[in-house]
Amino acid sequence: MKTTPLDALHRLLGARMVPFAGYAMPLQYPAGIIAEHTQCRTKAALFDVSHMGQAVLRGEGAALALEALTPADVQSLKPGRQKYALLTVADGGILDDFMVANRGDHLLLVVNAACKDADFAHIAAHLPAGVRLERWDDRALLALQGPAAEAVMIRLGGTAAAALPFLGVGEVTLAGIPAIVSRSGYTGEDGFEISVAADQAEALARAILADADVAPAGLGARDSLRLEAGLCLYGNDIDRTTSPVEAALTWTIGKRRRSEWTFLGAERVRAELESGPRRIRVGLRPEGRAPARAHTPILAGDGTTLGEVTSGGFGPSLNAPVAMGYVPPAFAGEGTELTLLVRGKPLPARVTPTPFVPHRYKR
Structure with a gap:
């Protein structure tokens, strides 16, 4: 280890x-x-x-090269600024989420620990001549x-x-x-x-x-x-089976990118933006104090299984349980009453906006 x-x-x-x-x-x-x-x-x-994995991209056209692998608008990122972004694959799934910063003569990337080797190999394999990836191990x-x-x-x-x-x-x-x-x-x-x-x-x-x-x-x-804070954990709330649209992360898709569609997986992302996804990530507030953990089934009122919890636990700041999971769009409206099957027992819950605790970033 x-x-x-x-x-x-x-x-x-x-x-x-x-x-x-x-x-x-x-x-x-x-x-x-x-x-x-x-x-x-x-x-x-x-x-x-x-x-976590740290690496830099150097060379003329580094931002353009990275845009082939992410829906984010990297070219508009000003020096001294960073943004949250997604690495997508050809079928529109999410390979990882990451941070990218413009450091003037290079881009600084921070990716998830469990994904870093695969991420860096994926990025390096798609780079044009003149752009190189350097790991900061x-x-x-x-x-x-x-x-x-x-x-x-x-x-x-x-x-x-x-x-x-x-x-x-x-x-x-x-x-x-x-x-x-x-x-x-x-x-x-x-x-x-x-x-x-x-x-x-x-x-x-x-x-x-x-x-x-x-x-x-x-x-x-x-x-x-x-x-x-309603933030996704890769491997739980997002993975290669989920798209940016399903994950309610469409805000990461740059306006210019929505007209170019030049990133991996753009076909699926575009179709879901236009016609809607088959499922979407929502926040959930279970009643009582019992937490609903990952893989807890989410049911409709008639007992139909809609999806499952992807992250769940007790929120100390709220003194109450909170969770996130995927349901069909028809059941994603705020206040929708659902049932969570916690250890075989039905637990009432409602769809709730995230974040559960307001962000306090310094704007």
Whole structure:
């Protein structure tokens, strides 16, 4: 099993380590998942996301080359800015979701850990002459998330990071350590993702954790936070069987791209935009306190199976369960009454808009 540059620090901090995407990762620390979740919502939490894949695209026409593989408008992305995007395949399914940043003379990509080898091979195989992909396997990635994150960055000497707009990217020195920082995250809170050389990651993490407003958080809190924020988890809520339209991610498809249709899978995406998909991702609020986990059947009032829950759990910020799943468009309207079959028992639920907890990004 692989480890991140912070493995020794996690163990020193008493983390419960679990296998995830081929890595030993912290599930939680002694304070527990709910405490870590609350820490992120009220102050700031530090996550190790170094298992994710980082790479750069260099060469003239890099943005155009990437657009052959994603519906996103990459060419209009200004230097110092980044966006969320999808890698699609020929049948219109989603190979992965990723972040792409314009760093002036190159594009910086961040992809999911479980998909990175396949993603990078896929991208490299479709690049024209003169454009090359360079993996950044010698870098770590930290995520500082929460309403106190900006103040923490300033105290670390990162005033330039604090000045970044939402989805802004820049080079910043934190506690004397050079880093590439983006104002982004996966929790719904204001925050930063910090790319740093692997051999300096532990020193930077220790400096961040020395701040009284910061505590470490693991995969458990990361999942409950992103679920409350209505954010997709690849492999659960989106995968190669789902299209951007079915996933309710049509906002990632650039306006210009909708007139060109020059990306892999464009035929299916175009047809679903024009005629509607056969299913669509929705938010669900079950009644009571029992959570509906992934693969829980979603039923209509007459008992017909409509689909299944793709992500579900207890939302600590709401003190109630929340879930996401796929249903036919006729059952996707806000307030639609459905039934979830939780451990064989019917549980009433309603279709609810996402996010379940409002995003607090700094606009």
